[in-house]
Amino acid sequence: MLLNNRIKAFVELGKFLKQFKSTGYEKVNTVLYNDDFFDEMILKINTAEHHNGWFTKENVVFAIEQWADALSEKNLKEWLSSYQLDTIPCKTIGIVMAGNIPLVGFHDFLCVLISGCKVLVKQSSNDDQLLPFLTSYLVSIAPELNESITFTKENFKDFDAIIATGSNNTARYFEYYFGNVPNIIRKNRNSVAILTGTETREELEALGEDIFRYYGLGCRNVSKLMVPQQYNFDSFFEAIYPFNIIINGNKYANNYDYNKAVYLMSNYKLLENGFLMLKEDKSYSSPIATLFYETYTSKETLLTTLEKDEEKIQCIVGNNITPTNIDFGTTQKPKLTDYADGIDIIQFLSKIK
The missing domain is CATH 3.40.605.10 (Aldehyde Dehydrogenase; Chain A, domain 1)
Known part of the structure; x- marks a missing residue:
């Protein structure tokens, strides 16, 4: 053909x-x-x-x-x-x-x-x-x-x-x-977003799309935030509030309640707003209704961490922080050239003998 x-x-x-x-x-x-x-x-x-x-x-x-x-x-x-x-x-x-x-x-x-x-x-x-x-x-x-x-x-x-x-x-x-x-x-791979504290409300609201689309189940969904030390999450929580209707989904709500109970029984420190929990954690794969976050002290240390963990990361969202980061709100809108894990399938097929 x-x-x-x-x-x-x-x-x-x-x-x-x-x-x-x-x-x-x-x-x-x-x-x-x-x-x-x-x-x-x-x-x-x-x-x-x-x-x-x-x-x-x-x-x-x-x-x-x-x-x-x-x-x-x-x-x-x-x-x-x-x-x-x-x-x-x-x-x-x-x-x-x-x-x-x-x-x-x-x-x-x-x-x-x-x-x-x-x-x-x-x-x-x-x-x-x-x-x-x-x-x-x-x-x-x-x-x-x-x-x-x-x-x-x-x-x-x-x-x-x-x-x-x-x-x-x-x-x-x-x-x-x-x-x-x-x-x-x-x-397993997950996606991260890098915040600096200078993001606009529109960017943070677009980040909500990266987090909540498909209930966060995709490898391109943001499951972790990298934030500067002493980052104030108030603006983030205000911007993502329009996504609060996600808690009306029974499966999502059940996961939220279950994971919250587990965290509280384990005495983990949480930030939460009724439909999303934030937990400080070095892991990338967060449970449903949970977003992990990790602090960084400088751009250099941040880039070192991301480079070390590159095989765990699918997408990086941010404002010109890394050469490969993508815009807020675009993780679930990949182009035809956006190959999973960065492996070009057409090139792979061309090398098969």
């Missing part, structure tokens, strides 16, 4: 997804195969929370909007322009997907297919509804893709390389079973 045809298929998928927005759904007559898929897509969105209590309609639609924006012809061609895709051999790539946020494995899926390889997908049961449905749409656009996409619930067979995402514990399992083939094995 020619590259231009693969691009066209994903562009059409992007047009299909653009109909489903947080401001409402609008059926566009020019979208291909809309009569076959539009109503069922609404059903998939509305029932997502029944399959996974964390997948609220708001969060599912947010994920859809990000991919609708990404899958434009302009974005796809700019992304792929730096690669020699015609040199990548047609291999079968197994993908073990996580299930922490909606469509979390879609970027891996896209990279493999757009490169001309075949994909063998094993999904998490927490996120196994949307991708097979969107695959059906893709195959309607480009029937040739059908022979390149396989979903399985069994152990992988007949594959040339593996992309597997999981926890630190499952990574050991992946390394044992897949260590003899080319692989990308992802472990």
Whole structure:
């Protein structure tokens, strides 16, 4: 299948997804195969929370909007322009997907297919509804893709390389079973925000999006703050107050109550506002409804800490503190070039013999 045809298929998928927005759904007559898929897509969105209590309609639609924006012809061609895709051999790539946020494995899926390889997908049961449905749409656009996409619930067979995402514990399992083939094995990572005390209210409110989107379950969600000594959290708490409705979610509220009880019984010192707890901790992976923080004495010591812990960090949010930091409010709006763990999947595929 020619590259231009693969691009066209994903562009059409992007047009299909653009109909489903947080401001409402609008059926566009020019979208291909809309009569076959539009109503069922609404059903998939509305029932997502029944399959996974964390997948609220708001969060599912947010994920859809990000991919609708990404899958434009302009974005796809700019992304792929730096690669020699015609040199990548047609291999079968197994993908073990996580299930922490909606469509979390879609970027891996896209990279493999757009490169001309075949994909063998094993999904998490927490996120196994949307991708097979969107695959059906893709195959309607480009029937040739059908022979390149396989979903399985069994152990992988007949594959040339593996992309597997999981926890630190499952990574050991992946390394044992897949260590003899080319692989990308992802472990736990979390994101941090660097505050200096000079942030505007708008920036701190945008940081709330980085913290609370998807209930904080994504590796790109900010789970820790790096703050100067004697930092006053009053402005931070005031700015994130509009996110207080998150406590209305039963699963989030239950985690908040449980973790607060554990902290109090352990006599930990906490700062909290009724929907988020702040705990001083050197770790990066904070529990749901909790944000860790750590103080720094200088920019130099801060950068040393971040460099030492770089394998634990997915994103750094801040105002020109590090060469790679990103803007407040953008962690859950990655570009096509934003590869998880900084590993370029297209380059990885190009090196498979």
